[in-house]
Amino acid sequence: MFKKSIFLLLTIFFIFSTQALAYTTDDIEWKTSVDSTSLGWGDSVTNGDYVIKAEDFSKAGYVSITISKDGVLKKIEALGFGDEMTVDDEIKITVTAVKTNIDEWSGDMVDPTASIRISRRGLPNFEITIDTDESSYDPKDISSPKKITATLTVKNNGHAEAKNIDLTINTGGLTLTDGDLTHNYLSILIGETTSPITLEMDVPLLWDETSFLISANAKGYDIKGAEHTKTASKSVTIENKWELIATKTVTEEIYMTETAYVLVSIRNAGVCTLNSITVTDSVVDGLELKDSITLKKTISLKASESTEELFEYSLKPLKPGSYISPASVAEFTAPNGKKYSVSSGTPAIKVNGPYITLTKSVSSSNVTPGTEITVTVKVDNTGNRDASVTASDSLPTDASLVSGETGFQEVMKKSSSKSYSYVIRMDALGDVKLPSATASFIDLEGYKGEKISNMPVISVVEPVTETELTTEGTGDTQPTSSEPAQTENDNNEQTTATSLPEEEQTEPGFEALLSGLALASVYILFKRKN
Structure with missing residues (x-):
């Protein structure tokens, strides 16, 4: 039992010792951060979270340099030309020159300076490339691939070796038909690119155009065991499987x-x-x-x-x-x-051809017998071809032509208008509907036809008489009655009131007014006829 315990302790010690000695300072790959900077007596420079300061100089050509982090002194060393110092395996200072500037007379140093190069520990960085044979796939197109072929590579474009790299690929919902979605690499050196990985996926048949995202994630470790990851993706479009063409x-x-x-x-x-x-x-x-x-x-x-x-x-x-x-x-x-x-x-x-329309109008639609009326007929050719037009009109019964022409014949240009007018007199009373005007046309292509106009209505009414003028002038609307009006007084006695004759109610001098109005009406009619 004791031997087993000793063996276990030794095994654990060996593991931790191996991890602690997994690398040496010489294994670190450095990246120049500042190629050259000059420090005088007491000068300092900051690089990231580190502060480098020139504390002192010696006539022997050494400079005392301190490195602090977050206000805490991490290290102090006297360095001469070509000497180096490192802290935390994260930063390295290299002295590239020391100038003591010793005065010949006094033997003292005058403004000595030291030139240093600052390097930081290099880190790996991944660059993932995903390429597909097409960016868009159309299952309806016979020339379009029926498979999606994707090629992936991983490159270390950082400043240190990457170790134990895991590459995981996601097809974004596309069905994988060939290839592996996971890969592992023990190491990828600076500037090294992995061998291409090829995947094949089906082109799906979809009702709607859809984009799919093929992605890849690389995860690896640097010399100190810190994790580094990178993700990249490539989008491909799949066209819909249906297409209707309406012509x-x-x-x-x-x-x-x-x-x-x-x-x-x-x-x-x-x-x-x-x-x-x-x-x-x-x-x-x-x-x-x-x-x-x-x-x-x-x-x-x-x-x-x-x-x-x-x-x-x-x-x-x-x-x-x-x-x-x-x-x-x-x-x-x-x-x-x-x-x-x-x-x-x-x-x-x-569509080519003439297009003839007619519109008929009158100067007045309410007249008295004998009044002269102007009739106008407008002919329009709203088409895109000329036409020979013959327009004619006729008079209604009991109407007489006073002046003017009731028609015309001429070639009407496209998009043109033509009007003609004549004067008639109506003698018979009543509503009279004028006959339609007609127009026949023919063009150079032999296209012909006939159009008719609307039919205006004229109302012929009797003139106003003297009695009507008198009634309108007086506005007398008193009722007359031959029946006696019955009233009841306080003693229940009845009295009879008889209306006076109309002529007895006329005020004196009103006959002269009527005569004047009659003469004025005759004078107005006479002037209108002239």
Whole structure:
């Protein structure tokens, strides 16, 4: 039992002794921190958490240097040219020159200086490189790789050897098909790079474009057993597995006499079957559908399958101009419950031709018999082609033409207007609807047609009489009655009150006023006729 105890103690002692003697000062790899700095008598310099001070000089060419840390003196030594001192195996001071500057007369030193080089213990540092054969992978593209190949290396770009390095790789959710995710290296020297590590992963089939992060972590130790780590990553993008292509074509340019043709097709360019695809289309403004067709269908397409003529129909132009066709839309719901949609392009179509419109208006819509009325007809060509236009109008019954022309014939330029007017007189009472003006046209392409205007209404009413003027002038609204009015007095006696005749209620001199108003009305009518 005693021998076993002695053996155990010796084993423990050996282990601790081995760890304590794991390295010597000569094994430390140093990195120059300050190549050269000069210190005079009492001067000091700070490097990190250490303070180096020149305490004293000797005529023999030595300088007394102290090194302190956090205000605590760590070491003091007298150093000559080429001498070194170290503290904590973390900092090293090397004297590169000592100048005593001894005065020849007095034999004393005058402003002596020492030049020193400061070195710090070197530390390892890792540089991880992750490369992939592509940055983006598209499973729909036959030229795109079906496997993701990643290559990794670890380099020690620090200033000391790294020991016992563990490298751990994470694929970020990608499925590994070849290679190892963990590696160990006993040592990586300064500037050394490990042999490349190759991994292979599947390209997943996804409904949505997704980015994956391939990462690696290196953990190692320096000569004193301190841990050093470094992490690096590389992002790769995986395109979605589905692709619908909606195509819509339309006749680019037609005349008003021609027909535009529309074709809509859908292609499944993905690598999976798409079920219950709803495709809808709509007609462009300015044209109308000539065919009996429903512009909504539900289809299913296998991978690489297409419908070349899902919708095929013709359109009749209604008006010249430039139009943009609305996009066709294809929608479906994936097994993941998410809805997806694509749209076609919006092709343009140009319709050429004249476009004639007529507008008819009157100077007054309420007149008395014999009043003269001005009728105006405006003709517009809002199209993009010239046309020969013949416009004509007719008079209503019981109307007579006083002056003017009721039509014209000429070539109307595109985007132009033309108006003509004439004067009529209405004699019959009542509401009169004027006939529509008409315009026939024809262009150089042989496109022709006829347009009509609106139909204004004129109300012909009787003129105001003298009696109506008198009533309006006096505003007399007293009621008259042939029945006696009954009242009851305090003695219950009845009395009868009879209304006076209307002429007896007229105030004196009112007849002269009526005569003057009558003469004034005659004078006004006479002036209007002239």
